Structure formats: structure tokens, C-alpha cells
Amino acid sequence: LIQVGSQISQMKMEWAGGLTWQSYNEEINSYSEEEAFTAVGLLEQINMTRDNTDYLWYTTYVDVAKDEQFLTSGKSPKLTVMSAGHALHVFVNGQLTGTVYGSVEDPKLTYTGSVKLWAGSNTISCLSIAVGLPNVGEHFETWNAGILGPVILYGLNEGRRDLTWQKWTYQVGLKGEAMSLHSLSGSSSVEWGEPVQKQPLTWYKAFFNAPDGDEPLALDMNSMGKGQIWINGQGIGRYWPGYKAPGTCGYCDYRGEYNETKCQTNCG
Numbered sequence: 001l002i003q004v005g006s007q008i009s010q011m012k013m014e015w016a017g018g019l020t021w022q023s024y025n026e027e028i029n030s031y032s033e034e035e036a037f038t039a040v041g042l043l044e045q046i047n048m049t050r051d052n053t054d055y056l057w058y059t060t061y062v063d064v065a066k067d068e069q070f071l072t073s074g075k076s077p078k079l080t081v082m083s084a085g086h087a088l089h090v091f092v093n094g095q096l097t098g099t100v101y102g103s104v105e106d107p108k109l110t111y112t113g114s115v116k117l118w119a120g121s122n123t124i125s126c127l128s129i130a131v132g133l134p135n136v137g138e139h140f141e142t143w144n145a146g147i148l149g150p151v152i153l154y155g156l157n158e159g160r161r162d163l164t165w166q167k168w169t170y171q172v173g174l175k176g177e178a179m180s181l182h183s184l185s186g187s188s189s190v191e192w193g194e195p196v197q198k199q200p201l202t203w204y205k206a207f208f209n210a211p212d213g214d215e216p217l218a219l220d221m222n223s224m225g226k227g228q229i230w231i232n233g234q235g236i237g238r239y240w241p242g243y244k245a246p247g248t249c250g251y252c253d254y255r256g257e258y259n260e261t262k263c264q265t266n267c268g
Helices: 045-049
Strands: 022-025 038-042 053-065 078-083 087-092 096-101 109-113 120-129 146-157 159-162 167-170 203-204 225-229 234-239
Touching: 045 053, 045 167, 053 146, 078 087, 078 120, 087 109, 096 109
Parallel strands: none
Antiparallel strands: 022 203, 038 167, 053 120, 053 167, 078 109, 078 146, 087 096, 087 120, 146 159, 225 234
């Protein structure tokens, strides 16, 4: 006979106070000459990043002739970007054009939206974001992420322009990652300002005094979007409140034998 001890009391978290945030905006189209490189066509993300970062920049250039009809008609061209997942920010000439996410069931996504182009050279930068890959199951070699195409521009005099096999410039990771903004020394190397609301590619930092005692602490990230978090330079992990388990957030008991449908809903 083997006795197995299990906790039968429920833990209750007490409010310990909020945080005062500062922010720093990541630079768009800021490349490291030593690390950025150019290739013809679209490359798979995991192969490029080797899981060292969630982020991979895809950048290409579009030349627009002065006689393009949309310049006078006011009807903007439309851009379509197809990706294997898991999230995507699209910037045109340094301005955010749109954001799109894949789903838990199907990480693949397609961005479609109007883009403001001008006569001459235009920059299209897509930041592809991976959220990790499954670590169980079969056919690991078939799992991928990133922009695999096609990438098509509609509404030009020529009709449609396929950007898939143009030259693309690649930058692995964010500039803030290279600067180690998550560390105390790295965060001291830049100037931080007032927090910006709902602005992608924003770093946030706050200082807090740990409450008395040695009880575990929890961070409520419900007001945040999607990102990663560090405490004292140590990575805590990703957060994405939009992907919380559905349900009424009632009590769910995780004890006992595991099964694949356990606590998928009503997870407190």
C-alpha cells in the first residue's frame, strides 16, 4: 500500500498592487548590417531563427511608376500576404498597416488589406511572429512558420504583381533583443518614456518591491496583448490573454489522472 499526499485546500491570491510602467518603441526597418542578409524568395522562419527568437523580419521594396492610375484615382492597391503562422504585423513605409493572428486549431493566416504607396520606391516590412511548435506527435519535419507566400500586390496598371520571388531582406530577431532590453544593464542603455497604449513593438518596464513573506507571486497580464516577460533578466515566458481557455472561469480541479480534455473550460 502506497500513500500519496495531495493538497486539498485551495490557494487564494491576494492583490499586492499595480505597476507603474515606462515604454520604449522598437525601431521599424532598423537592420544590423552584420546580421541582415538578402535572398531571392521567401524563407521558412524556424529554419532561419533556430528558435533563438520568436521574430523574423521580411522586407522587400516595390517601385511605383508615376503613371500608376491609383495615384490619381485614390483607390489604394491591395496587398495579400500568406503565412504559415502564427502572427503577423505588416508595415508599409514604416507605418503599421495591419495585424493578423492564426488560431490554435489552424496557425496559418492570410493578411489582406489596402496599402498606401507613393510614386518611387516603397518599403514593405512584415514581422512574422512564432509562438512555438508542438513538442509531441509525429512528422516534426512538416511543421513550419513564417511567410511562405504567395505575397501579391493588386491594383497596379499591370493588374497584379507577385512579390514572392523578389529579393527579400531578412533580419532575425528584434533590435531590443540584441540590445538586451530585458536586462537591467540593457534597459539602462536607452531612454524610456510614458507608456503607449495598444502600440505594437513596444517594450515596457516597471520596478516593484516584493511583498513581505515568501509566498508565491503571480502577474496578472490580462490588460496586455501578446508578448514575453522577464523579471530581473530571467525569462518567465510568453503571455497572450486573447488565447485564454474559454468558459466562465469557475473552479476546476487539476488533481488526479490526466486526460486530454481535462480543464479545457472553466479554468480559474
